Amino acid sequence: MAPMIFGYWDVRGIFQPIRYVLEHVGEQYEFKSYSVGTNTWFEQKASLGMDFPNLPYLIDGDVQLTQSNAILHYLGKKYGLVAKNEKDQRIQDMFDGMLWDITYGAAMFFYPHMRGRMYPDGLEEGKSTYLNAKIKPKLEELDRWMANKRYIFGDTMHYNDFVLFERLDAHHTAFPDLLAQYPNLQRFYHDMLNEKGVETVLGSDKWSKAFNGPQADWGGPEGFHQPWDPKTRSSVGFRKRLVDRGACLLTVPEALSCLSAIMWHCSRFITLHPICRGGVFYQQFRVRESTWMNRQYDIALSIAPVLCSVLKSPNLLREIESRNRF
Structure with a gap:
């Protein structure tokens, strides 16, 4: 087969x-x-x-x-990595939802285009809000649940255990002191590091080590193993490479690919900024917004000159940075 x-x-x-x-x-x-x-x-x-x-x-x-x-x-x-009875199936369903809440909540913080809506007060204030109001309450609940349990369902492993481990690994890497506050989760995390599958994947260079895409402020291909630090956000390098390549966006395929990758990132900003809203960039985006995901190169070619001039404006870059939208 x-x-x-x-x-x-x-x-x-x-x-x-x-x-x-x-x-x-x-x-x-x-x-x-x-x-x-x-x-x-x-x-x-x-x-x-x-x-x-x-x-x-x-x-x-x-x-x-x-x-x-x-x-x-x-x-x-x-x-055979699922719940075996109706009671455990209900628990499994709850964990599916809770772990997805953690996954999406992390994306809302680490990806700047999403963070601007949830954490408008800036990076450091946003970090405090994220940790204290979002992630820590969930970790406290999970820590209580994991008391005297090897896995989520006791002594039997389920697929949820791998999801929980991955969420803990990301947060432990970003915030190294976090797990120490939750002894049951910390024990589970260190035990899972030695599980078949986890050990194989993390010990190999066959797969990407980056938690997130290059648009994220943490966990992208640059500095994925480093703790969270707003001064060394991984997306900064991604943005700088785009700006540095601005002059050749129309001639270098790699640069066009880079542009297409952040089109969705920019689209949230251009509808808000008056310079973009009244310009060619915005007008062309509006005409094609329903199909742009499937026509990225076409769009990139048509708006690249305008985008280059926008990105090279220091004042605009500073405003984008202050809004955490890029």
């Missing part, structure tokens, strides 16, 4: 727990990596024949799935 096929961006992201499961059970599979900043995925997605094409995806014979939780459910049932 042909091996299962999976596709996702070339970062850990929400695929990493799926990878842990696959390596834990020793399943042979093919992984198709899509680079952030290229158009490959958007060119291929419509041709895959999926009902709801998205990343990550799974192809297992006639089975085609998207959405990370759906894939984890499928693999959990396939390999």
Whole structure:
């Protein structure tokens, strides 16, 4: 039988727990990596024949799935890593929701285009709000639950354990002192480091180590292993490379790819800033907004000159930075 096929961006992201499961059970599979900043995925997605094409995806014979939780459910049932009775199924469902809340909450903080809406008071104030109001209450609940338990469901491993570990690993890396406040979670975290699958993945250079994409302020390909520091945000290098390449955006394919990768990032800003709102950039975006995800190169070619001039404006860059929108 042909091996299962999976596709996702070339970062850990929400695929990493799926990878842990696959390596834990020793399943042979093919992984198709899509680079952030290229158009490959958007060119291929419509041709895959999926009902709801998205990343990550799974192809297992006639089975085609998207959405990370759906894939984890499928693999959990396939390999016996799901709840065995109705009571545990209810708990499993709750953990699916709680762990997704943590995942999405982290994205709302680490990705600046999302943080501007949730944490408008700046980076340091935002960090305090995120930790104290968002993540710590959930960690306290999880720590109580994990008392006297090896895994979430006692002595039996489920796919949820890999999701919880990945969320803890990201926060432990970003905030090294955080887990020490939760002894049960800390014990679980260190035990999981030695589990088959986790140890295999984290000990290999075969897969990306970056928690997030290059647009994120932390956990991107640059400095993914470093603690959170607003002075060394990983997205700064990503933005600087784009600005430095501004003069050649129309002639270098790599630069066009870089531009297409942040089109969605800029789109939230251009509808707010008066310079962009009244200019060619905004007008062309409005005309094409319904289909731009599938026509990134076309859009990049048409608005690149305007975008270059906008990005090279020091005053505008400072305003973008102050709003945490880029």
